[in-house]
Amino acid sequence: IAGITQAPTSQILAAGRRMTLRCTQDMRHNAMYWYRQDLGLGLRLIHYSNTAGTTGKGEVPDGYSVSRANTDDFPLTLASAVPSQTSVYFCASSPMAVSSYNEQFFGPGTRLTVL
Amino acid sequence: AQRVTQPEKLLSVFKGAPVELKCNYSYSGSPELFWYVQYSRQRLQLLLRHISRESIKGFTADLNKGETSFHLKKPFAQEEDSAMYYCALKGLKGQNFVFGPGTRLSVLP
Numbered sequence: 001i002a003g004i005t006q007a008p009t010s011q012i013l014a015a016g017r018r019m020t021l022r023c024t025q026d027m028r029h030n031a032m033y034w035y036r037q038d039l040g041l042g043l044r045l046i047h048y049s050n051t052a053g054t055t056g057k058g059e060v061p062d063g064y065s066v067s068r069a070n071t072d073d074f075p076l077t078l079a080s081a082v083p084s085q086t087s088v089y090f091c092a093s094s095p096m097a098v099s100s101y102n103e104q105f106f107g108p109g110t111r112l113t114v115l
Numbered sequence: 116a117q118r119v120t121q122p123e124k125l126l127s128v129f130k131g132a133p134v135e136l137k138c139n140y141s142y143s144g145s146p147e148l149f150w151y152v153q154y155s156r157q158r159l160q161l162l163l164r165h166i167s168r169e170s171i172k173g174f175t176a177d178l179n180k181g182e183t184s185f186h187l188k189k190p191f192a193q194e195e196d197s198a199m200y201y202c203a204l205k206g207l208k209g210q211n212f213v214f215g216p217g218t219r220l221s222v223l224p
Contacts, residue, residue, distance in 0.1 A: 035214075040124065042201060042216035043159075058211065090159065102147075102205065104212060106159040 002026055006091050006107040013081050013114050021076040021110050023091030031094045032074040033104065034058075034066060036087040043090065049074055081114045088112070117142050119204050119215035127221045128192050136187040136218045138176075138202030146204045148178055148185040149212070153199040162187075162200070172196070192222045 004025040013019050025032065030051050035043040035058075045058030049068040063085060065077045074093075078085055091107040118141045128134050140146060150162040163171045165178040165185060176187045185202060202215040 033211075040216055042119075042121075043214035045211055045213075048211060092159075103149075103161050103164070104151075108158045 004091060004093055004105055004107040006089075006110050008110060009108070010111040011113070013078075013112065015082055015114055016080050019078045019081055019112070021078075021089055021091075021112070023074045023076070023107060024072050025074075025091075025093045025105075026072065027093060027095075027105065028071060029093035029095050029105070030071070031096065032068065033092040033094075034064070034074070034076045035090045035092065036060065036085075037090060037109070038087050046076065046089075081112075083114045086112060086114045117146075117204055117206060117213040119202050119213050121200075121202055121215040121218045123218045124216070125219045125221065127223060129223050130194055131191050134189050134192040134196070134220065134222075136200050136202075136220060138185045138187065138215060140183050140185065140202075140204050142183075142204060142206060144206055146206055148176070149203040149205070150174070150176055150185075150187050151201045151203055151214070153201070155198070159201070192220075194222045194224060196220060197222045 007022045033048045034046040037043050044060045046064050047066040049055045052071045055066050089110045092104040094102050094104045120139045148165040152162040153159045174189045178185050199217050199219050201217045203212045205212045
């Protein structure tokens with residue numbers, strides 16, 4: 001069982017280019033999330049999805065888009081990358097959208113550098 | 116608005132010393148609080164949650180609603196506790212987590 005995987009592990013990207021970060025989970029979790037991790041700011045939510053077919057904006061959604069065509073996959077797209085999007089990106093999933101015993105499971109992260 | 120603060124970016128203690136990582140939150144309702152940990156070269160993982168009232172790897176955390184705090188404590192730090200620790204909050208009516216900025220714990224030999 002892989003759990004939750006992300007690809008690529010790292011990427012250097014020229015500003016203005018389009019980039020899609022992939023996230024796949026095999027736990028049949030309903031909810032999925034994308035965070036960016038920046039020094040001193042912690043983890044900030046970019047977008048989320050409660051179930052397949054629905055998405056929502058998090059704290060820092062500008063410049064990013066997501067889709068949730070099925071339960072397993074939750075790709076994050078940067079339409080036109082800018083240097084301020086240099087960060088480590090984490091995908092996460094949780095069993096249910098609303099639960100007192102919810103826990104988020106995290107992927108290994110993607111280190112993105114935009115030059 | 117939901118907010119989580121962790122005042123210390125870096126905390127260094129000697130092996131065997133007590134450690135306390137501070138976490139304060141602001142939330143208008145009844146929150147659920149968590150501590151997540153990220154060891155070197157490993158992914159972020161849940162350490163403990165207040166609703167379980169459990170002790171994991173010797174760590175405990177008590178939710179203090181009066182002080183809106185959820186400090187993480189361990190009486191005797193070990194070198195393997197060195198990691199990045201994030202406090203997180205989730206509202207019971209919502210599904211999104213809010214994470215603090217994190218505290219890097221360094222346990223010195």
